[in-house]
Amino acid sequence: MYRYYLIAVIAIAIDQITKYLVVKNMELYEQIPIIDGFFYLTSHRNSGAAWGILEGKMGFFYVITIIVIIGIIYYLHKYGKDNKLFASALGLILGGAIGNFIDRLFHQEVVDFFDFIIFGYDFPIFNIADSALTIGVILVIIATLFEEKKQKGKA
Numbered sequence: 360m361y362r363y364y365l366i367a368v369i370a371i372a373i374d375q376i377t378k379y380l381v382v383k384n385m386e387l388y389e390q391i392p393i394i395d396g397f398f399y400l401t402s403h404r405n406s407g408a409a410w411g412i413l414e415g416k417m418g419f420f421y422v423i424t425i426i427v428i429i430g431i432i433y434y435l436h437k438y439g440k441d442n443k444l445f446a447s448a449l450g451l452i453l454g455g456a457i458g459n460f461i462d463r464l465f466h467q468e469v470v471d472f473f474d475f476i477i478f479g480y481d482f483p484i485f486n487i488a489d490s491a492l493t494i495g496v497i498l499v500i501i502a503t504l505f506e507e508k509k510q511k512g513k514a
Contacts, residue, residue, distance in 0.1 A: 360435070360436070360439060360440065360446075363435055363439055363446045363447060363449060363450035364450065364453075365450070366447055366450030366451060366453075366454060367450045367451070367453040367454035367457065368454065369454065370450070370451055370453075370454025370455060370458060370487065370491040371454045371457050371458045371461070371488075373487050374454070374455070374459075374486060374487035374488040374491070375458060375461060377472070377486065377487050378462065378470040378472075378486060378487075381400070381402050381470055381472045382402070382470055385400070385472075386402060387402050387403075387404065388401070388402060388403065389401070390402075390474065396476060397475065397476055397477075398474070398475055398476075399474040399475075399476075400472050400473070400474065401472060401484055402470075403470075403471040403472065403474070403484040404468040404470060404471070405468060405469045405471050405484075406467060406468040408420070409483055409485075409489070417463055417467055420460075420463050421460075421463065421464070424456055424457075424459075424463075427452075427456050428453065428456055428457065428460075431449050431453045431456070432453070434449055435449045435450070435453070442502055442506060444498060444501065444502040444505070445498075445499060445502035445503070445506070447498065448495045448496070448497075448498030448499040448501075449495065449499070450495075451491045451492070451494055451495030451498065452491070452492055452495035452499070454488070454491050455487075455488040455489065455491035455492030455493075455495060456488075456492065457488075458486075458487065458488030459486075459488045459489070459492075462488075469486065470486060471483075471484040471485050471486045471489070472484065472486060473485050473486065473490070
C-alpha cells in the first residue's frame with residue numbers, strides 16, 4: 360500500500376525541483392524554445408486553476424485540495440489493495456494535488472512552465488503536478504473501465 364504513497368512523493372519531488380529550477384534560472388515570462396513553434400519552457404505564474412479560472416481564490420483552492428486529498432487517501436485505502444492501476448493513479452493524483460497545493464500555500468500562485476503550441480493553439484502553460492493529475496485521472500478512467508468489464512464478465 361505504501362508504494363502508492365511513494366508515487367505521490369516522487370511526483371511531488373520532481374514537481375517542486377523543476378519549479379525551483381524555473382524560478383531560480385528564468386526570469387518571469389522568459390521563454391526558451393525547445394522545439395521551435397511547438398514546445399517552449401516559459402516561466403509563468405498562475406493564481407487560479409487551469410486556463411486561469413478562479414484567479415486569486417486561494418481560500419477556495421485550500422479547501423478543495425484538502426477535501427480532494429482526504430478523498431484520495433480514503434479511496435486508496437478502500438480500493439487500492441485490489442486494483443494496482445487504480446492505486447497508482449490515485450498516487451499520481453495525490454502527488455499532483457499536493458505539488459500545486461505547496462505552491463499555493465507558500466507563494467499564493469503556481470509555477471507553470473511547459474508551454475505547447477498545438478496546431479496553432481497556444482495550450483495553457485502547465486507543470487509536473489498538472490501532468491501527474493491529468494495522467495492520474497486518465498488512469499482512473501482506464502482502471503474503472505477495466506473493472507467494469509471484469510465485473511460484466513463475472514455476471
